[in-house]
Amino acid sequence: MLSTRQSVFWMVIYLAIVATVCVLLAQPLRDAFMANWGFNAVILGVLAVGILINFRQVLVLNTEINWIRVFRSGQPGISVTTEPRLLKPLAAHLGKRRRDRFSLSALALRTILDGIRERLDESREISRYLIGTLIFLGLLGTFWGLLGTIAAVGQVIDGLEVGSGDFAGVFAELKRGLQAPLGGMGTAFSSSLFGLGGSLVLGFLDLQAGHAQNRFFNGLEEWLSGVTQLVDDLGVPPLATATLAEPALAEPALAEPTPSGEPDDATLRLLIETIRSERQLIEALLTRHAAPLAAEPDRPEA
Numbered sequence: 001m002l003s004t005r006q007s008v009f010w011m012v013i014y015l016a017i018v019a020t021v022c023v024l025l026a027q028p029l030r031d032a033f034m035a036n037w038g039f040n041a042v043i044l045g046v047l048a049v050g051i052l053i054n055f056r057q058v059l060v061l062n063t064e065i066n067w068i069r070v071f072r073s074g075q076p077g078i079s080v081t082t083e084p085r086l087l088k089p090l091a092a093h094l095g096k097r098r099r100d101r102f103s104l105s106a107l108a109l110r111t112i113l114d115g116i117r118e119r120l121d122e123s124r125e126i127s128r129y130l131i132g133t134l135i136f137l138g139l140l141g142t143f144w145g146l147l148g149t150i151a152a153v154g155q156v157i158d159g160l161e162v163g164s165g166d167f168a169g170v171f172a173e174l175k176r177g178l179q180a181p182l183g184g185m186g187t188a189f190s191s192s193l194f195g196l197g198g199s200l201v202l203g204f205l206d207l208q209a210g211h212a213q214n215r216f217f218n219g220l221e222e223w224l225s226g227v228t229q230l231v232d233d234l235g236v237p238p239l240a241t242a243t244l245a246e247p248a249l250a251e252p253a254l255a256e257p258t259p260s261g262e263p264d265d266a267t268l269r270l271l272i273e274t275i276r277s278e279r280q281l282i283e284a285l286l287t288r289h290a291a292p293l294a295a296e297p298d299r300p301e302a
Contacts (some may be wrong), residue, residue: 003062003065004059004062004216006212007058007208007209007212007215008058008059011055011058011204011208014201014205014208015051015201015205016209022070027108032189032193033190033194035187035189035278036145036187036191039137039141040141040190040191042137043134043141043198045195046130046137046198047198047201047202050134050205051201051202053127054209055205057123057127057212057213060085060086060123061213063085064084065216067084067087067091068220072223086116086119086123087116090116090153109224109225112224113221113224120216120217123213124213126211127202127209128206129203131199131202131203132199133198135160135195135196136138136195136197137191138199139192140191141191141192142189142191142192142197144187145185145189145190145191146188148187149185150168157298181241
């Protein structure tokens with residue numbers, strides 16, 4: 001089972017690179033932030049929340065991985081104390097079963113895996129929503145600044161008095177009037193800068209969180225496929241079919257004693273498993289043949 005260290009490592013490295021770039025561009029970024037500090041503060045707050053959520057999505061997998069490690073160890077005296085959240089359907093289904101080997105139908109195995117996949121996808125919906133929120137806030141700040149720019153330009157044009165002949169005074173008035181439109185442009189572009197930059201950072205973190213979840217799911221699927229004894233639709237495990245089909249091969253192995261004259265633990269376990277499988281096969285066959293007889297109506301006597 002793969003750990004989450006690789007994803008956490010790349011997430012930390014990426015944030016370190018972003019922080020280094022921000023330090024190198026501290027003064028321009030400070031001026032851009034102060035151009036519209038209200039919108040930009042909201043954008044940075046959403047970015048901080050998104051970073052925490054993405055790290056939580058990766059770190060919460062450690063609880064699931066630890067549960068699997070404890071469960072798959074199968075050592076007596078070791079109990080699974082922490083109940084998993086993503087693997088709750090699997091934990092409820094396994095219950096007190098043997099940890100080294102258990103039986104599941106192909107349909108049950110696929111249902112459990114599909115449920116876990118849906119839980120993993122649902123956990124990433126908040127992060128994806130925050131990415132869209134950052135883009136929306138950046139565009140909202142842009143339109144807000146452009147609206148202010150258009151209004152300020154209109155006021156400047158209305159305030160110009162060219163007919164007076166004082167071109168020096170008109171030019172000075174034009175310079176004073178352009179300060180407001182330029183401030184609106186700063187508001188627009190600064191919000192776009194922080195909004196799109198924040199969505200880029202959050203998108204990379206969400207990508208790494210998705211990679212961590214995919215590796216976890218693939219490892220879980222491989223483990224379940226390796227330890228699960230699949231049964232068919234009748235509930236008959238493959239061991240029962242193989243035992244009845246080749247009894248000549250099974251009986252010598254079960255009857256072969258150890259040098260001490262007594263069967264060892266492995267032979268006893270195989271014997272018990274064979275008896276259980278034969279019983280399951282007989283019950284399945286009886287169920288299959290009893291169903292048509294129960295559904296057939298009583299025939300009238302001649």
